[in-house]
Amino acid sequence: MKKILSLLTILAMALTIVACGTKEDSNSDEQKITIWAWDKAFNIAALEEAKASYLKENPDVEIEIVEYAQDDLMQKLNTGLNSGVTEGLPNITLIEDYRIAGILASYPDAIMNLSDIVKYDDFAQYKVANMTVDGKQYGVPFDSGVTAMFYRTDLIEEAGFTVDEIDKGITWDRFIEIGKAVKEKTGVAMLTLDPSDFGLVRTMMQSAGTWYTNEEGKLDLIGNEKLEKILATYNKLMESGIVNQHTDWAQFVGAVNEGKAATVPTGCWFASSISQEESQSGTWRIAPVPKLADVADSTGYSNSGGSSWYVLNKVGNNELAADFLAKTFAGDVDLINTLVEKINLVTTYLPAATAENNTKENAYFSNQKIFELFGEWTEKIPPVKYGMNTYAIEDLLEIEYQKIDTSGISIEEVLKNTDAQAKSQLGIE
Template sequence: MNKSFKSVITLLLLTVVLAACGSNNSGTGTTSNASPESANNGEKVKLTAWAWNVNVGALNEAITAYQQDHPNVALEVQDIGRLDVYDKLSTGLAAGGAGLPDIVLVEDDRLQGYLDAFPKGFVNLSEKGFDAKLSEFPTFKQELTKKDGVSYAFPFDAGPTGVFYRTDLFEQAGVDASKIETWDDYLAAGKLIKEKTGAQLFPVDKFKDDATLRIMLNEQGAFYFDKDGKIDFNNPKYVKALETLKKFDEAGLIKDVNGWDGTVSATVDGTIASIAFGAWYTGTITDQAKDLSGKWGVFQVPAFEKGGNRAANLGGSSWALTSTSKNVDAAFSFMEYFSTSPDVQKVAMEKYGLFPSLTSVYNEDIFTTGVEFFSNQNIWMLFAQEMNAVPTPYYTKDYSVALDESVKAQSDVFNGKAAADALKEAAARLKDRTSREVNGG
């Protein structure tokens, strides 16, 4: 992931040269366009999109519905793999937009990097009128798709977080999940669960990823960078999060896992009793642990103090239009339909497990009924109710470098270093690598 994303920054140097060559890259969508109206009058429009995995199916479902009123608009969705999308997008943008599709899927943690590196590479959606629809999305998703107050992407899926837990193991230990409100409560519950069942509390890929730490940061309204783009590793909230994570490790409650496969294995083999992750993890659990149906539940991520915020997000993506598209108007019309249609977003969730950012979908039946696999708990409403309370994380173009340094700091703490010291050292390294200012440094 990080290696691929670094190509964006490397290729930024090329854009300075290639921009002089020109490519009608105005960023306003003013290239010669075919509108959906002209298509209905007989002019056929074929849109192209780059995406991966389940997102491909969601887009194909949407175009089928869209064609009922726009029969001459076709869409070719190219499933070229997530990392290949980023490699090809970076190369195309650096070449002034050569070979790019009309529509491209970009994860939220990468979007700001592209907007910084290629400020004229994507269509200005504010100028196209999309801002009138933004109130239909949570604030954090709105802000993640903007640069300098301008919208450049259509909000799509999100990853509101929760703690997925084994109801049978909690019951065996006499732990009531509904009583867990804080990380201290969770720690006490974990000690009892391990004593009674032998299971550790949750998995962490200690030396390669900091997903749990990011959840802890986000719910506190902190992240790698502050809203001004300064390095925020020395933030007391960051120190508190890492110190809290270390407490769980010192109590023997964290299972060290290796990568995604290790995380999934620990989730389904009974060696851990819970895991904090995004809503999208429901699909992995139901697919990989079919024999555990009815033995899972979800509760909100614990707060750092009683009554504190328990909403956080992990993951999510948005759709952008490339400014060299010859079909900007048609692409905009389709993607506005795709992103703001409750019916379309409901299908994306029900069939493909993509949790919608569009808040009007939360009135649909799927959000008011229980899920059999999860002990008939209404888990989707639990996730939906978080969305408007999720603080905005500030990724910046240096997100991948900051992630690398955050993981190093986490590793240092698990190896015995004090959290404040590890973070201060990581902040200094990050400053050297990015030339950004450090808060509290």
């Protein structure tokens, strides 16, 4: 009896090992894909629409959508890719544009090359640039983070300025001049900022076609004249007396909805937060973000945020996952048109630019066709490589920047010190 039990135990263990060893293969035989994303109201809602659209022509496919907070998603993804164990990882995942360069460099075989599957000429090129390595593309661009200067027409006009001047585009120096008048005549700050968040600095950088690192991923801090002028402009803005300060997202939205800011220069995605306050409907409008006064090729077009879709290489069902993306977010104009209305999507998929919902007037924003404008501006965003260490470098820069006030150091010294710390702490050149 003991021998029989032993044999049965060994047999059971063997079957378990075989099952575990073939799990990935068996999953590959199933018509199933799993997709990870964050934000129920935006990305998950978009996936649900894409799923419904795809299943009309592919009813035998099973699509599982899993929601995580972005930080949790990235932790799970990095843990799985680090270990080399694909079990439990998704077929498709959403990754923020500022992070993808690090993923592609750290795990060069982890993401599927989609160059022969997706028509990349159909997308805004600033998005494509950050998923391109050695001439190969690795994702499907999704939402645009194209920036706008949202502004209160009533407050601007009360201070003696015209909508026409703002819409044509202004410089940051002019923005400060107008802001001082607005503050004096209306009592309202020109904008609200979190002093510990350099999001506006990133907006200024991309509008001028520069970044913390160059095209090769090497530090571009010392001698970067554009960045020096950007930090000087940002410092002038912070010292101008026209800034309301907040410390978190809730305070940010609250300040705007409570009428404590006359403008909000940020990503297009903030339109939905502004429009939460019904009493301000018709008083808001959008214009390009201000340019840098003394940078010749500075533009009024930039990007803040945004993410893209990626297929993991070794999880299985690669072709099915790629087909899903190609026929939805990379090929379905009707789907994108639906998402414009349903989740206020500002797409980077150019064929959808003339879709019906992208050309409608928006009563909240002074009857402007805001999605049409967002689409036009998206095509004008200067492409820059975000590199692998955007947030890590920025953390160091923010600390050094504070020393302008506390220690009286110059902007050149701020960049020199940040460069030295990035090299020693992050190990980059």
